[in-house]
Amino acid sequence: MTWLSPERLWLLLGVAALAVAYVIAQRRRSKYAVRFTNLKLLDRVAPKRPGWRRHLPTGAFLAMLGLLVVGFAQPQAEVRVPRERATVLVAVDVSRSMLATDVAPDRLSAAKDAARIFVEDLPEQFNVGLVGFAGQASVFVPPGTDRAQLGTGIDRLADGSAGQAGTAIGDAIASALEQIRSVDSAAEEDVPPARVIVLSDGANTSGQDPAEAARLATELGVPVDTISFGTPSGTIGGGQEVPVDGETLRSVADATGGRYFEAANTEELQNAYADIGSSVGYQTEVRDISARFIGIGLGLALLAALASMFWFARLP
Secondary structure (H helix, E strand, O other): OEEOOHHHHHHHHHHHHHHHHHHHHHHHHHHHHHHOOOHHHHHHHOOOOOHHHHHHHHHHHHHHHHHHHHHHOOEEEEEEEEOOOOEEEEEEEOOHHHHOOOOOOOHHHHHHHHHHHHHHHOOOOOEEEEEEEOOOEEEEEEEEOOHHHHHHHHHHOOOOOOOOOOOOHHHHHHHHHHHHOOOOOOOOOOOOOEEEEEEEOOOOOOOOOHHHHHHHHHHHOOOEEEEEEOOOOOEEHHHEEOOOOOHHHHHHHHHHOOOEEEEOOHHHHHHHHHHHHOOOOEEEEEEEOHHHHHHHHHHHHHHHHHHHHHHHOOOO
């Protein structure tokens, strides 16, 4: 934390002086009470003493003054804020191997559920789009802020819904980049802050070379985060083995400055999405946070007033 006007913090000495003066005054009052030796008469005159309650309004009042002084000094701190025009493209493998049941109920269903949670947790102003891919890539939902439309698009993801058999990772990345460059009228020349997230269970088997797509992503300054989803023991109908293969995904992430994740179950997949969501589309800015201290201080002032009115029928 930094301060625009640190010299104003010297006013805290005044708050400390008030606290010391209050303690001295309370000790003097205690000494006077001890001099009143007729304790039976004292109990009749003042049978109910406020005890610790009498200190609460003063304590809240002093804390309020301290917080207001801190706010007056104009504190600043680094704050994560969503980037303007931030765009996220989620590409999900819908090839036949995604029907493997090594992840309950199957890889594709688990991937869809995790994608829903991920996009729901993103800020509302983010543009989010959806690409499905098998032997070719198809844009299910162009980037936008309509989360209901995105949810419908995720529901439509199904085995083979993106064309013929195969796994076109390179095409999926290229399609996502094309959508990013068309998100608004300025995107062609001024690419918005963006990220592509690719989830698949296998290597590239059709379409363009993922390395070419990765080079284009690097030129545009768009990191590609990748998630390898499944286990080495996955099988589909007839006992056909479909082990997970994440080497292509790892190389794409490394080449573009993205991150590579391996998820063998639903929990690991959700954790991977959570890690991505914690950084995607944000930037760190130094901002004035004095309002936080002033707001808490005003709350303490209200507490002091209520306590004093309730217990002593007067304002502090």
